[in-house]
Amino acid sequence: MGDKELAQKIIELVGTKDNIVSVRHCATRLRIVVRDKDKIQVKMIESIEKVKGSFFNSGQYQIILGTGLVNRIYNEVINIIGESNNADEVKYGNSFQRAIRMFSDVFVPIIPVLVATGLFMGVRGLLMQDAVLAILGIDAANIPESMLTFSKILTDTAFAFLPALVCWSTFRNFGGSPVIGMVLGLMLVSPSLPSAYDVGAGKIEPLLFFDYIKVSGYQGSVLPAFVTGVLAAKFECWVRKHIPDVVDLIITPFLTLLVGIVLALFVLGPILHWLELELLFLVKSILFLPFGIGGLLYGCFGQLFGIFGIHHIFNFLEISMLAQDGWNYLNPIGTCGNVAQAGAVLAVAMKAVSNKVKQVAYPSCLSALLGITEPAVFGVNLKFIRPFVCAMIGGGVGGFLASNLQLKATGMSITGIPGTLLYLNEQLPFYILVNVISFAVAFTITWFFGYNSKMETGTEKVEQEENNAMNKVDLNEDNKVVEIASPLKGEVLPLNEVKDEAFASGILGNGIAINPKEGVLVSPVNGVVNALLPTLHAIGITTQEGVELLIHIGMDTVKLKGEGFKAFVKQGDEIKIGQKLIEFDIDLLKSKGYCLDVPIVITNMMNYTEVVCTKETNINIGENLLSIK
Missing domain, CATH: 3.30.1360.60 (Glucose permease domain IIB)
Structure with a gap:
């Protein structure tokens, strides 16, 4: 597909x-x-x-x-x-969910460029090591100035103009004009302002406005740009609603940029920049608690943030750390938690009796080692609970070691095996060590204490109970045969010959297909229309006996957006066998190159044991097509 x-x-x-x-x-x-x-x-x-x-x-x-x-x-x-x-x-x-989405929607789009920047930093760190320089036949003192400048362009640009990226993304998500947001962010790092880096190093003094407001650029600052972007974007939307269209092009950008930069430089900026620094100080104080306690806590409990969907808050913290210090102290601890999930899910895969569990668990292990933990967490470990707890313990042990070894990354957002690219310096052996230990601890504890076949059986029973509760119809307890008539006139085809993998593989349900000779689809049963897509190319029906049917007219016909289709029923209608449901223009579909095969599948096969298909190769409307037991 x-x-x-x-x-x-x-x-x-x-x-x-x-x-x-x-x-x-x-x-x-x-x-x-x-x-x-x-x-x-x-x-x-x-x-x-x-x-x-x-x-x-x-x-x-x-x-x-x-x-x-x-x-x-x-x-x-x-x-x-x-x-x-x-x-x-x-x-x-709710308000909390909207706030989390807001952080995610603003910061996620700019992460890829920061990941690239982190990789550039890692490569530069590798190339600057004495052993590597010796292989190249040079030493640090003889590196050409032009090459150093080129490396700084690669590693420094994204963070130097970080406020511009943040403002652009904020305007984009709050209904403002992204280009205005970009320019507002560039104003925050204007070369006319004293550089925040130089002011912080004591090389120059900030500008003094009104005798008491100290102003400098906001290079590498996140919170002032974020809040300014939110307020300025909302202000732009308000202005557009209250001024005539004829002057919108002139007045709106002028007022938005003016109000935004005044707020940023003289009102919000100094306060928010101070708040950002204090927040980073607090986080680093926790991470740097004596004896690796901070790493233990974050490595263990940090994995819970992903479950509750609030892990995107850490994007803000990691970006701020990289911008302020050039290092990410959260990444090496967080990656231990991810790798521990891989260790736990591998133990489950090796001990599982059910092939279904194995089929999910083995790929999830590899996925987690590559930094994608959701399949392992939500598909296996959290489902059985104990493996997830074992992974928390493994992550805590790894975080404890990472904290004591003072590991720090040059970038963000990549962990596990790809994360090695953020440690291309003397830290690399220690990064590998803490992750191997995290994996081994989680695997071992899960193997001996975190998983057994009884848990698997119990879970399967719970799942079956949940499935039964979710079904709106009763099972076919008396084992009656449900007959399905043909809704079309045409040539009968085995389902596996349909040119759509989802139908042909049986993923969407067992059934049969018809290549129609006429463009009329009638009801094959007495029942109710449970779904009718707006494009009219597919219809769902629940029979009086509780069988759920999906009839899909043609392949990829969703692209027609309803052209050539006419419905005679709507969702929720009761229907009788033989009642006209949909007409479709066969000639139009053929002229546009669409395959006409119509799969008819039972989507709730878990309630039934057998489907018997007609042996006829050609069929008329109303003739027996399927028998379901």
Whole structure:
């Protein structure tokens, strides 16, 4: 399945475009705010091959796709549904959830450039080591000045202009004009202002306004740029609503930049910069508690922040640390927790009896070692609870060692095996050591105390009970045969011949397919329309006996956006066998190159034991198509 097809499938399974309020993404997850989460078909989404899992957090439905893929799928989703509406998004979730989303939406887009900057710092640190310079036949004193300047361009630019990045992202997320936000951020680091770095080093004095307000640039500062960006973006929106359109182009940017820079330099900036420094001092004081206690606490309990969806707060802290000190003290401790999750999930995989558990756990181990822990955490460890606790212990041990060894990263956001790129200096052996210990401790404790087959059996029973409770229809307890008539006239095809992997593989349910000869779809049963997509190319039906059917007209016909389709029923309608449901223009679909195969599948097969398909190769409307036991 290609990226575009996967994006279309996700949109359909979360309740179509009409159910989506907004779409965002982080490093590994597609994060969707929906109007009605009951419309999300979670099991069908998680059954898609490229989906590593999903969960609800901070008012969002989050689909784990992994790095790289998530960016591509996000772009495809946006191409299909259009840009997300932030004004609508803020209405959903409580105040705490909205605040977490706000931090995430502002800081996540700028993380990739900071990751790249951290890697540049790591490479520079590696190349500047005496042993490496000796191999190159030079020493530190003889490095060309031009090369040093080039390395500074790579490593210093993003942090020097960090306020511009923060203001740009803030305006983008709060409805302002991103280019105005960018310029406002650049004003905060204007070369006309004394550099914050030089003022901090005592090389120059700050400017003095009104005899008592000291002003300097905000190089490497995050909080003043963030708050200024929020207020200025909201002010811009207010101005646009209250001035005539004819002068909007002139007045709005002028007032927004003027009010924004005055607030930043003379009112909010000095206070917020002081607050940011105090906050960093507090965090570092905790991390640097004697005897590695701070590392132990963060390595152990820091993993809980990800469960509650508030781990994006640490993005702000890590960015501030890198901007102020050039080092990230949270990364080496946090990565121990991630690697410990890998150790715990590997122990589960090796001890598991269920093939289903093994199939999830083994790939999750590799994923966690590469820095993507959601499949391990939400798919396995948290599900059984004890392995997650064992991983917390392993992370605490690793964090304790990392703190005592005073490890620090040159960047952020990458952990585990890729994280070695942030330690390309004399720290690398110690980084590897603490992670190996974290992995080994979590694996060992989980192996002996954290997992056994009884837990697995118990969990499967709980899952089955939950599935039964969620089903809206009763099981076919008396083992009656449910007959499904043909809704179409055409050629009968085995489901595995359908040119769509999701149907052909049986992921979406057992059934059959028909290549239609006429463009009329009728009801194959007496029942209720439980779903009718706005594009009219697919319909869901629940029979009187409780069988749930999905009928999908053609392959990729969602792209037609309803063209060539006409519905005669709506969602919630009661229907009778033989009643006309949908007409579709076969000639139009053929002329546009669409495959006409129509899969008819049972989506709640867990309630039934067998599906018997007709042996006929051609079928008429109303003839027996399927028998379900």
